[in-house]
Amino acid sequence: MSKDQAYWLPFTANRAFWQAPRVIKAARGHYYTTDDGRQLLDGFSGLWTSGLGHCHPKIVAAVQEQVATLDYSMGFQVTNDKAIALADEVAAMAPAGMNRVFFTNSGSESADTALKIALAYHRARGESQRTRLIGRERGYHGVNFGGMSVGGIPGNRKVFSAALLPGVDHIRHTHSLSDMAFSRGQPGWGAHLADDLERLTLLHDASNIAALIVEPVAGSTGILVPPIGYLQRLREICDKHGILLIFDEVITAFGRVGAPFAAERFGVVPDMITTAKGLTNGVIPMGAVIVSDKVHAALMQGPGQMIELFHGYTYSGHPVAAAAGLATLAVYREEDSFARARAIEPLFEELIHSFDSAPHVVDVRNFGLMGGIELSARDGAPGARGFEVFLKCFEAGVVVRNSGDIVQFSPFLDSTPDELGRIFDCVRQALASLA
Numbered sequence: 001m002s003k004d005q006a007y008w009l010p011f012t013a014n015r016a017f018w019q020a021p022r023v024i025k026a027a028r029g030h031y032y033t034t035d036d037g038r039q040l041l042d043g044f045s046g047l048w049t050s051g052l053g054h055c056h057p058k059i060v061a062a063v064q065e066q067v068a069t070l071d072y073s074m075g076f077q078v079t080n081d082k083a084i085a086l087a088d089e090v091a092a093m094a095p096a097g098m099n100r101v102f103f104t105n106s107g108s109e110s111a112d113t114a115l116k117i118a119l120a121y122h123r124a125r126g127e128s129q130r131t132r133l134i135g136r137e138r139g140y141h142g143v144n145f146g147g148m149s150v151g152g153i154p155g156n157r158k159v160f161s162a163a164l165l166p167g168v169d170h171i172r173h174t175h176s177l178s179d180m181a182f183s184r185g186q187p188g189w190g191a192h193l194a195d196d197l198e199r200l201t202l203l204h205d206a207s208n209i210a211a212l213i214v215e216p217v218a219g220s221t222g223i224l225v226p227p228i229g230y231l232q233r234l235r236e237i238c239d240k241h242g243i244l245l246i247f248d249e250v251i252t253a254f255g256r257v258g259a260p261f262a263a264e265r266f267g268v269v270p271d272m273i274t275t276a277k278g279l280t281n282g283v284i285p286m287g288a289v290i291v292s293d294k295v296h297a298a299l300m301q302g303p304g305q306m307i308e309l310f311h312g313y314t315y316s317g318h319p320v321a322a323a324a325g326l327a328t329l330a331v332y333r334e335e336d337s338f339a340r341a342r343a344i345e346p347l348f349e350e351l352i353h354s355f356d357s358a359p360h361v362v363d364v365r366n367f368g369l370m371g372g373i374e375l376s377a378r379d380g381a382p383g384a385r386g387f388e389v390f391l392k393c394f395e396a397g398v399v400v401r402n403s404g405d406i407v408q409f410s411p412f413l414d415s416t417p418d419e420l421g422r423i424f425d426c427v428r429q430a431l432a433s434l435a
């Protein structure tokens with residue numbers, strides 16, 4: 001690595017990266033352009049962010065207009081017209097009874113914001129002993145201290161172990177190769193895994209538990225699809241014990257599962273939904289926590305001039321981000337994006353499951369337009385096969401992603417059959433050349 005390279009990349013093997021940097025300098029529609037002029041078909045929609053394609057003209061225009069009209073306005077005790085309008089639109093899309101929207105700048109901030117609202121809610125109702133937060137193994141809720149603590153990815157926690165929040169526990173994850181490998185969509189086995197929450201209510205006493213946070217479909221750890229009935233069961237157990245249920249929909253919201261929210265697709269309404277990514281199609285960083293009327297109402301008490309929740313970010317409700325969000329939601333409606341995603345889901349499922357007996361493959365999982373092909377680890381080199389598939393595809397002109405030995409897919413909501421075919425052909429060739 002030369003001294004010149006100041007940029008320290010996130011979640012990247014930096015020294016290896018600078019040996020052969022991969023640099024994008026432009027994008028349009030479904031393609032990236034690299035700094036050496038190659039066109040890459042983006043099979044990951046940015047980083048789960050850009051379901052409508054890159055540089056969508058309507059979103060670009062909205063951002064350009066907004067930045068020249070109101071670049072920023074104070075966000076505490078003052079706000080801007082775009083933030084108000086976007087909150088209304090997000091609430092209108094959300095499940096019934098979820099009508100309050102708190103803006104953040106990322107998925108990590110959305111997760112931490114939701115956890116703080118959960119603690120504040122119980123305290124406002126006179127149950128301030130309810131402080132325990134429950135996450136799930138293999139969950140990902142970003143990298144801030146709250147999200148990392150309720151998250152269940154060992155690599156993200158190991159170095160920071162001493163600084164993890166106290167009073168956090170985890171239910172077990174929902175994946176079992178022996179019981180559900182190669183399931184198409186939701187596995188039929190495993191609803192009973194939700195009962196692990198009952199175990200924790202006994203261990204800690206339910207009266208001490210504030211909230212459970214789960215991704216409806218776990219994304220980052222390799223597309224772990226909830227077994228049929230599992231989320232319903234979690235909702236029942238939370239209701240029984242007065243525990244708030246938070247769905248982290250940073251990936252699954254805004255069309256990725258062929259619906260505005262996974263909550264709608266699965267028919268389970270949580271108390272809070274955390275979002276980011278697809279809220280602005282990735283164009284400007286922004287997140288939002290959608291909060292039920294019940295939770296919000298509990299916090300709107302005390303003297304009227306008092307701040308109800310001591311929390312917020314300088315850029316909460318940023319006008320340019322909010323303009324990008326408004327344009328994005330309008331395009332989702334105009335292009336009927338969620339229905340289109342739903343319409344190509346069967347082809348996506350067909351294509352990804354054509355790998356069921358491919359070399360090195362131990363599992364194939366899919367839901368909505370989220371997919372994972374899990375490879376067996378090479379002896380002594382876990383993650384190497386997955387990373388090699390990523391690199392070979394990148395060289396061949398297709399962007400996919402790997403999480404260890406799981407190759408992941410997140411195609412655009414309006415992908416064509418040809419594009420899907422090209423993505424999977426590329427992966428097939430990469431797999432065939434793997435040792």
Ligand SMILES: Cc1ncc(COP(=O)(O)O)c(C=O)c1O
Binds near residue numbers: 106108248277
């Ligand atoms: C479910 C989930 N929550 C939170 C995050 C963190 O989002 P960000 O990287 O915007 O902080 C992610 C990112 O992928 C995510 O998938």
